Amino acid sequence: MSKIITVKNLKKSYGTIQVLNGISFSLEEGQIIGLLGPNGCGKTSLIKILTGLINDYSGEVLIDGKKPGKESKAKVAFLPEKTYLPTWMVADDAINYIADFYDDFDKEKAMRMMDVFQLNHKQKVKTMSKGQQEKLQLLLVMCRNARIYILDEPMGGVDPAARDFILETILKNRPEGSTILMSTHLIQDVEEIFDSILMIRQGEVRIQDSVENLTKDGKTINDLFKEVFSVDWQF
Amino acid sequence: MTGNSKFKSKFGMLLKNDFLASARVISLFYIFEIIVLLVFSVGAYLNKKGVEQTEFVSKLINTSNVAIIIAILVAFLLIFVTFFFVVFDFNKSLFSPQGYLSFTLPVSSNQLLGSKLIVYGGWMIVSYVVFFLVTFCLLSYGEQYVVGQERVDTLEMMLVQFMNFPSKSQIIAYAVYYIIEFFAMMLTFVSVVYFSISLSHIRVFQKHSMVFAVIIFFVVSGILAWATTLPSNLFELILQFKSDGSIGIGIIKPDEYVFADGTMPFNLNSIIVSLLECVGLFFATSHVMHKMVNIK
Numbered sequence: 334m335s336k337i338i339t340v341k342n343l344k345k346s347y348g349t350i351q352v353l354n355g356i357s358f359s360l361e362e363g364q365i366i367g368l369l370g371p372n373g374c375g376k377t378s379l380i381k382i383l384t385g386l387i388n389d390y391s392g393e394v395l396i397d398g399k400k401p402g403k404e405s406k407a408k409v410a411f412l413p414e415k416t417y418l419p420t421w422m423v424a425d426d427a428i429n430y431i432a433d434f435y436d437d438f439d440k441e442k443a444m445r446m447m448d449v450f451q452l453n454h455k456q457k458v459k460t461m462s463k464g465q466q467e468k469l470q471l472l473l474v475m476c477r478n479a480r481i482y483i484l485d486e487p488m489g490g491v492d493p494a495a496r497d498f499i500l501e502t503i504l505k506n507r508p509e510g511s512t513i514l515m516s517t518h519l520i521q522d523v524e525e526i527f528d529s530i531l532m533i534r535q536g537e538v539r540i541q542d543s544v545e546n547l548t549k550d551g552k553t554i555n556d557l558f559k560e561v562f563s564v565d566w567q568f
Numbered sequence: 569m570t571g572n573s574k575f576k577s578k579f580g581m582l583l584k585n586d587f588l589a590s591a592r593v594i595s596l597f598y599i600f601e602i603i604v605l606l607v608f609s610v611g612a613y614l615n616k617k618g619v620e621q622t623e624f625v626s627k628l629i630n631t632s633n634v635a636i637i638i639a640i641l642v643a644f645l646l647i648f649v650t651f652f653f654v655v656f657d658f659n660k661s662l663f664s665p666q667g668y669l670s671f672t673l674p675v676s677s678n679q680l681l682g683s684k685l686i687v688y689g690g691w692m693i694v695s696y697v698v699f700f701l702v703t704f705c706l707l708s709y710g711e712q713y714v715v716g717q718e719r720v721d722t723l724e725m726m727l728v729q730f731m732n733f734p735s736k737s738q739i740i741a742y743a744v745y746y747i748i749e750f751f752a753m754m755l756t757f758v759s760v761v762y763f764s765i766s767l768s769h770i771r772v773f774q775k776h777s778m779v780f781a782v783i784i785f786f787v788v789s790g791i792l793a794w795a796t797t798l799p800s801n802l803f804e805l806i807l808q809f810k811s812d813g814s815i816g817i818g819i820i821k822p823d824e825y826v827f828a829d830g831t832m833p834f835n836l837n838s839i840i841v842s843l844l845e846c847v848g849l850f851f852a853t854s855h856v857m858h859k860m861v862n863i864k
Contacts, residue, residue, distance in 0.1 A: 347771060381863075384672050388859050407674035417668040419661070421592065433581040434673050 337362040337481060337512045338383065343392035345378050352378045354536040355392065360512060362480075365526055367554070368516040370533035371562050376516045377414075379533070380485050383514070384411045397480060407435065410479035414486045416466045420459035424452050424469055431473050442506075443476040464495065471499060475506040482507065484515040488522065496522055524554040532561060578675050582683035589661070590653050594691055597649055601642045601698070608635035608706070636706045643699040650695040654688045654758055655765065663769045663777070667863040677858040681762065681850065689758045693751060741809040745834045752842035759849035760788050766856040774862060788849075796841045805836040 338360040345353040352375045360366055370376050381387040382394055385401040396405035418427050424447060432440045447454055450468045458466060474482065487503065488496045500523060507513060514531075517523055530547060532540040539561055540547070547557060611632020619625055662670050662680070670680060767773065768781035808816040 386668070386671050386863050403674050403676055406672055409672070411668075411672050413665075413668040415665040415668060417665045419589065419666055419669075421589070430585060433585065434578060434675070 335362050336360065337397055338514070339393070339395040340379075341393040343379075343382065343390060343394060345375070345382065345387065345390040352536050353382075353390070356533070356536070356538045358531060358538050358541050360514065360531070361529075362512050363510045364528040365513045365515065367520070367523070367527040367530045368514055368533070369520060369530060369554075369558055370516075370539075374533045375536045376533055377485065380411075380483055380514075380516060384409055384483055407437075408480040410435075410474045410477040410482045412470060412474040412482070412484045412487055414489055416463065416470065418458045418466065418470065420457070422458050423455050424458070424461075425454045427458065427469060427473060431477075435477055435479075437478040438473075439476050439478060443472060446472045446476060446506075464491070467491065467499075471502055475502055478508045478511075480511055482511060482513045482515075484513065486516055486518065488517060488519050493522075500526065520555045520558050521553075527554065530554060530557075532558070534561060578673075579679050579683065582673075582675060582679055583687060586683050586687040590657060590687060590691060594646070594649060594653065594695075597642060597646050598698075601639060601646070601702070604635050604639045604642060605702070608632045608639060611635065639706055640699075640703050643695075643702040646695045647692075647699055650688070650691045654692060654761055658684055658688070658762055659765050659781075662857070663765070663861065663863065665864070671857075671863060677854045678850075681854050681857060685755070685758060685762065685850065689755050692754050692758060696750070696754070741815075741834070745807075749839050749842075752839050752846070755846045756792065756842045756849070759846050759853070760785060760792065763849045763853045763856070764788060766853045766861060769861045770856065771862050774864070792845050795845070796838055799841060800835070800837050803837075805840065807834045807836050809834070 336359040340359070341357045342355045343353050343357070344351070344355050352373075356375075356379075368376055368379070378387065382390055383396065383401060385406050388401070394401055397408055399405050422430065428440060428443045428447075432438045432443075444454075450472055452461075452465060452469060452472070456465075458469070461469065471487065474484070482503075484503070488499050491499065496519065503513070503515075504526065515523070515527075524544070527544050529543045530540060531538065540557070544554065547554065552560075607628075609632075611629045614625055615629050615632075621629075660666055661684075673680075764781045764785035765777075767784050768777040773780035773784075803819050803821060806818050806820055808818070
């Protein structure tokens with residue numbers, strides 16, 4: 334399998350605070366990778382760099398062989414933690430907007446999924462509940478036939494029933510051979526879908542391995558997470 | 569699709585979506601302006617035709633008189649509405665959570681900025697043009713209602729002077745010069761606004777971004793005002809339109825301002841400096857957007 338994301342000696346600081354301390358790793362194409370770590374460990378900064386939202390960093394970052402930019406953005410489908418759609422848009426406007434910019438967006442599928450998700454085509458984003466907005470954003474991301482999906486806490490702040498719905502939507506609509514990098518705190522709920530894990534602690538890669546290797550002695554990913562990070566919470 | 573046509577189509581999509589986003593609000597004011605102008609036109613037509621003054625007709629004519637004032641006020645308001653959009657929509661679409669959408673589109677910072685500059689710069693120019701046209705036309709037409717005879721005389725005198733230019737080509741040159749100067753001024757203004765907003769979103773200024781945007785705007789405007797006058801202290805680049813239709817260009821010192829009769833001189837310094845400032849600000853803003861801003 335080829336490497337779809339390669340990061341070498343990546344450093345990022347905000348003033349005097351170093352959030353990424355020269356991390357290096359590479360991710361194989363076609364896998365579902367769990368990006369794990371506590372708050373403030375550098376996950377969001379890493380995601381922002383991979384998606385081209387942060388450009389002032391040192392080190393090398395390659396997405397399918399190219400630096401983050403116009404070309405990589407066309408290959409990456411990004412679901413941020415925040416709701417980001419302009420509030421004046423109706424759902425159909427949002428679909429048309431994404432269809433305008435991404436050649437890999439399947440508009441017909443999006444229209445069908447609107448009904449499956451029980452979303453109103455003509456409802457303004459402003460009048461949607463947070464759950465409806467999140468459904469719409471998930472739909473916009475998963476109706477792309479992208480090479481890479483970067484999902485930042487896709488199940489953060491939703492109830493367990495919604496978690497199952499989100500997870501199922503991601504798995505059912507993911508194109509074959511695509512790569513998913515998913516950051517999450519809810520390890521127990523999703524660990525069975527991961528092929529490999531990238532754990533970050535204090536701006537450094539703590540663990541990067543396949544789930545198969547990490548769990549061969551009977552431990553779960555959740556146990557491993559507690560083992561690695563419990564040191565940060567000791568009296 | 570080739571890389572170049574893809575580039576153009578994505579930029580075209582940016583223009584389309586920026587236009588649609590702004591038109592949904594700004595167009596409401598234009599529609600209202602058109603309705604007011606229609607009311608005025610009907611009243612003015614009835615008045616001119618000397619239609620029998622029934623109660624309805626006289627009410628309509630009176631309403632149309634008020635419509636003159638409303639039309640001018642709405643046209644004036646349009647300038648502020650457009651300015652509001654230049655500032656707030658740029659800020660919201662790029663530096664609020666909407667930035668997660670804008671900055672992850674497969675387009676460059678130059679394209680993002682260029683699209684907004686064209687669309688909102690265009691709206692600003694159109695708003696000013698509409699204001700001047702509406703004000704000039706309505707004041708000229710409604711002289712007996714809202715303008716004193718003295719003002720009408722002044723307008724007529726200006727027109728006579730304008731028509732007394734030695735040649736038609738000079739009139740056209742005069743108009744083109746001021747239109748270009750106006751465009752350059754508007755583009756510089758919008759460029760400074762965009763630069764100030766973008767720079768206010770780098771990490772050090774972000775906490776009080778609105779305050780810093782205002783401070784940066786005045787500092788940059790001050791520097792540019794100084795820079796604009798700087799070349800004129802040394803030399804002036806002059807474009808001359810002669811009465812025979814020929815055009816001449818030359819560099820003179822400020823104290824050498826003597827021209828032959830019938831020659832119309834235009835100082836190109838301010839236009840050139842303004843355009844250079846626009847280009848400089850465009851690339852500076854694009855760099856700040858690409859390398860320095862922090863989307864919260």
